[in-house]
Amino acid sequence: MNLEAMQQALAAEGLDGWLFFDHHVRDPLAYRVLGLDSGRTVTRRWYYFIPSAGEPRGLVHNIEPGVLDALPGEKTKYSSWPAQVEGLRKLLAGARRIAMQYSPECAIPYLSMVDAGTIELVRRTGVEICSSADLVQQFEARWTAANLARHLEAARLVDEIREDSFQFVGDKLRIGERITEFAVQQYVRGRFDAAGLETDHGPIVAVNENASDPHYEPEESHSREIRRGDWLLLDMWAKRRTPDAVYYDITWTGYCGEQPPAEMENIFSVVKEARDRAVRFVEEGVRAGRTLRGFEVDDAAREVIRAAGFAEHFFHRTGHSIGSEVHGTGANMDNLETHDERRIIPWTCFSVEPGIYLPKFGVRSEVDVFVGDGEARVTGERQERIVLI
Numbered sequence: 001m002n003l004e005a006m007q008q009a010l011a012a013e014g015l016d017g018w019l020f021f022d023h024h025v026r027d028p029l030a031y032r033v034l035g036l037d038s039g040r041t042v043t044r045r046w047y048y049f050i051p052s053a054g055e056p057r058g059l060v061h062n063i064e065p066g067v068l069d070a071l072p073g074e075k076t077k078y079s080s081w082p083a084q085v086e087g088l089r090k091l092l093a094g095a096r097r098i099a100m101q102y103s104p105e106c107a108i109p110y111l112s113m114v115d116a117g118t119i120e121l122v123r124r125t126g127v128e129i130c131s132s133a134d135l136v137q138q139f140e141a142r143w144t145a146a147n148l149a150r151h152l153e154a155a156r157l158v159d160e161i162r163e164d165s166f167q168f169v170g171d172k173l174r175i176g177e178r179i180t181e182f183a184v185q186q187y188v189r190g191r192f193d194a195a196g197l198e199t200d201h202g203p204i205v206a207v208n209e210n211a212s213d214p215h216y217e218p219e220e221s222h223s224r225e226i227r228r229g230d231w232l233l234l235d236m237w238a239k240r241r242t243p244d245a246v247y248y249d250i251t252w253t254g255y256c257g258e259q260p261p262a263e264m265e266n267i268f269s270v271v272k273e274a275r276d277r278a279v280r281f282v283e284e285g286v287r288a289g290r291t292l293r294g295f296e297v298d299d300a301a302r303e304v305i306r307a308a309g310f311a312e313h314f315f316h317r318t319g320h321s322i323g324s325e326v327h328g329t330g331a332n333m334d335n336l337e338t339h340d341e342r343r344i345i346p347w348t349c350f351s352v353e354p355g356i357y358l359p360k361f362g363v364r365s366e367v368d369v370f371v372g373d374g375e376a377r378v379t380g381e382r383q384e385r386i387v388l389i
Contacts, residue, residue, distance in 0.1 A: 001035045002139070003056065003072065009138055010052035016095040017051040018132060019122065027101055027113035029329060033139050034071060042067060045084070049091050049098075059087045089125045098122075099132035107338045108133055110321075110329050133342055141323055141330030142347040146244040148370065151349065154197060154239050154248040155368070155380035161191045162236055166254050169226055170389045173256060181205040182223035188236060197238040200326065204235035204251075211253070212362030214316055214355065230256045231264060231361040232389065237326045247326040249351050250380060251366035254387030264363075267310075267356050268386050271363045274304035274354040278318055278333065279378060282344070282352075282369055286376040294331035294340035294350075301354040302335070310356045319351040322368060346373050 010018060020030040023045045031038035034048065044061035048068055056073035060066075068075055078087045092098065100122065101113035111133050119129060143151070168187055172179035184205040192199060206216045207224045211233035218224070226232060237249035255264060278301035285292045298318040305314045317337050321330035331342035333350055344350075353366030367378045 001033070001071065003050065006050055006135075006139065007052050009135055010050070010099070013099070013130075013134065015052060015097050015099050015130060016127075017049050017092075018099045018135060019092070020048040020050075021100065021114055021118055021122075022046055026115075029101055029111070029113055029136055029140060033136065036068075036070060040067070047088060047091055048073075049095075051095065057091060059084070059091050085121070085124075088122065092122070092125050092127055095127050097128045097130055099130050099135055101132050101136070102129055103131050103133060108332075108340065108342075110327065111136060137321075137330045137342060137345060137348065141321055141328055142345065143246060143323070143349060143370075144244065144347075147246045147323075148347075150240045150242060150245045151248055151368075151370070152379060154245070157195045157197060158236055158238055158248050158250065159381045161188060161195065162234060162250065162252055164191065165234060165236075166232075166252075166387050166389050169232065169254075169256070173226070173228055173389065179226050180223040181207055181210070181218035181226065182220050184226070184234075185218055188234075192238050196241050198241045198245075199238040202235065202237060204233065206233045206235075206362070207231065208361050209359060211364075212357035212359065214357070214362070214364065226256065228256050231260075232256060233362065233364065235364070235366065239324070246324055246349070247322050247328075248380060249322060249326055249366065249368060251353055251364045252383050252387060253363055253365070254389045256389045258388060260386050260388075264361065264386065267358065267361075267363045268365075270305060270308045270310065271354055271356055271365050272383070274301040274314075275352055275365045275367065277301060277304050278352045278354070279367065279369060282371070282376045286344075286371055286374065289374070292344040294333050294342055294344065295335035297333040297344070297352070298335040298340075301333075301352065305354060305356060313356045313358060314354060315357070316355065318354055319369075322349045322351060344371055346371055349379070 044064045047059040050056045058068040058075040062077050062079045078084045103112045106112045207230050210216045232254045235251040239245040239247045281300040301318040317334035319333035321328035330348045332340045334340040349370045355364035
């Protein structure tokens, strides 16, 4: 926990402090931001307040008094409900505007960790509660140089496995051997394991109309055979099996044959242009020093698809934050599912993955964009044409 940097950020946001709260490790963000061990048993509520100036302080239960021992500042103990309420009032004495892991109307679900009842309780002390969204992004979503290095390692490996996976399908088709979505998924998982990569689930291997379900995953008991003339989508995400690893997440598409139908070519070109338009918007904006927000990147991609007449077939956000979890806690590229006004800040990464999903097939093209100091870049290979399998 970098207390000095946190207090500087609070002052810059016009906040009097940041209140952390947890019960039964319901807020993993609190543990990551504060640097606490989230593996311990926590059965009683604790509060930890970092003021914009001065010493932090905590409120802990007598049964678990040591839960915040790793953090600086005095800890007050409580046992009863009235003592907790009074302790919370004293903890926040002098504060008027504070941040919590709260998102108005749950606009950012990844951040909405504090329950409504606790929000009500804290408000009873007389403070105004603001969202910690930008603070969390600064102190949890930003990468280190080691994170970036691990990401680039994963990018090289995943891109190689992606290329080999299309080749794996092609080899089976050429010799007339049966191949299914599930078999390709298991091939990828085996290659991930051998390369020292790990993933929480997936990958997505989807044929034809299955590619129009953005979160489709094959199962052994329910998996389509891949045949000549089929459309194939591969969505793969993985990270190195190391403590400082962050994810690399991509989607590519291919056609099992020598020449894709004109409709597939057209949809791919529209999606590709939407992807590139969004990437250019970020690259140019960062280079010019403009403040960029997540919803603006979504708008840049969505306008291309809207102009081509496929707006209703692009029904998810343009991209998501990427970190130690594939869906990270930074700004999402979203003006559809939410209106994400969070700033895109240096040393964060996110996907750009527009798609068009028709009844017979779906196209998505996904890259990862890393924003550094004065520059932004796609971190891996970028699909420029349909893969011919």
